[in-house]
Amino acid sequence: MSENCSKEACSGCPSAGGCGSARQQPFAALHAGSHVKHVIAIVSGKGGVGKSLVTSLMAVQMQRRGLKTAILDADITGPSIPKAFGITDHAKGDENGIYPVTGTAGTKIMSMNLLLEDAAAPVVWRGPVISGAVKQFWTDVIWGDIDYMFIDMPPGTGDVPLTVFQSLPINGILVVTSPQELVSMIVEKALNMSTMMKVPVLGLIENMSYFECPDCHTRHEIFGTGHVQDAADKYGIAHTAKLPIDPQLAAYCDQGKIEDYPTSYLQETAEYVLKTVK
Numbered sequence: 477m478s479e480n481c482s483k484e485a486c487s488g489c490p491s492a493g494g495c496g497s498a499r500q501q502p503f504a505a506l507h508a509g510s511h512v513k514h515v516i517a518i519v520s521g522k523g524g525v526g527k528s529l530v531t532s533l534m535a536v537q538m539q540r541r542g543l544k545t546a547i548l549d550a551d552i553t554g555p556s557i558p559k560a561f562g563i564t565d566h567a568k569g570d571e572n573g574i575y576p577v578t579g580t581a582g583t584k585i586m587s588m589n590l591l592l593e594d595a596a597a598p599v600v601w602r603g604p605v606i607s608g609a610v611k612q613f614w615t616d617v618i619w620g621d622i623d624y625m626f627i628d629m630p631p632g633t634g635d636v637p638l639t640v641f642q643s644l645p646i647n648g649i650l651v652v653t654s655p656q657e658l659v660s661m662i663v664e665k666a667l668n669m670s671t672m673m674k675v676p677v678l679g680l681i682e683n684m685s686y687f688e689c690p691d692c693h694t695r696h697e698i699f700g701t702g703h704v705q706d707a708a709d710k711y712g713i714a715h716t717a718k719l720p721i722d723p724q725l726a727a728y729c730d731q732g733k734i735e736d737y738p739t740s741y742l743q744e745t746a747e748y749v750l751k752t753v754k
């Protein structure tokens with residue numbers, strides 16, 4: 477934030493994410509064996525709108541550009557990142573710390589499911605314990621050199637997202653919504669939380685925006701017309717994107733082959749992030 481800056485938050489500011497001094501609280505210390513250049517959090521107002529999918533696609537986009545990429549899965553009670561990347565190995569640790577598991581294309585991943593004996597076992601923990609685990613993914617994991625780390629946040633605006641915002645030096649967030657959700661107060665809550673935390677909103681992504689008929693290529697707005705641009709204008713968010721409902725994408729995710737999916741989805745979002753957070 478420049479000395480002359482009079483903005484309450486960074487949304488809409490051309491320097492958003494780049495000025496670095498908007499947030500001044502002491503952040504949790506990164507492990508000595510890690511050097512993470514940029515941290516982008518993916519948030520949503522509620523669960524099931526495709527936050528993990530967007531996190532995975534963003535990592536894949538960056539990885540394809542030859543950047544060193546990581547995903548910190550902060551969705552401790554509903555971790556879905558290892559499945560999308562087909563990771564079944566457990567994370568290993570020694571006296572120095574915990575090592576992330578690397579996907580076939582090179583994305584480094586840490587998730588609660590990589591630490592559990594049984595991936596189907598529920599994590600029945602209270603909020604502060606969950607927040608502690610997320611912080612440990614930052615402080616105790618030996619990430620090595622990372623250009624872009626994406627954090628798959630737990631949905632909503634509860635105490636875990638709050639702790640993550642306060643503890644980790646997040647450069648910006650991408651908000652994932654669905655067409656119905658966009659008109660709701662829940663999205664406004666997520667956007668207001670980022671304003672309160674002084675973390676710039678880099679973009680608004682409307683997932684399941686439409687379905688394109690594979691035969692006639694007509695686009696059908698199954699969940700109604702979204703208003704992603706209206707919402708972006710209202711909050712001064714410079715970048716928007718729309719993702720279609722794509723059964724093939726879901727199938728690649730289910731088979732753990734997200735890195736192999738030949739798609740340009742979120743290419744423009746990746747380019748916007750590269751341009752804005754550098």
Ligand SMILES: Nc1ncnc2c1ncn2[C@@H]1O[C@H](COP(=O)(O)OP(=O)(O)OP(=O)(O)O)[C@@H](O)[C@H]1O
Binds near residue numbers: 684719726730
């Ligand atoms: N655009 C899409 N096309 C097809 N399937 C999708 C799409 N977006 C999400 N899905 C599927 O919907 C399911 C939920 O998506 P995802 O896990 O990314 O949501 P989420 O917001 O992270 O949920 P939670 O917050 O509960 O973890 C997944 O099975 C995913 O493959």
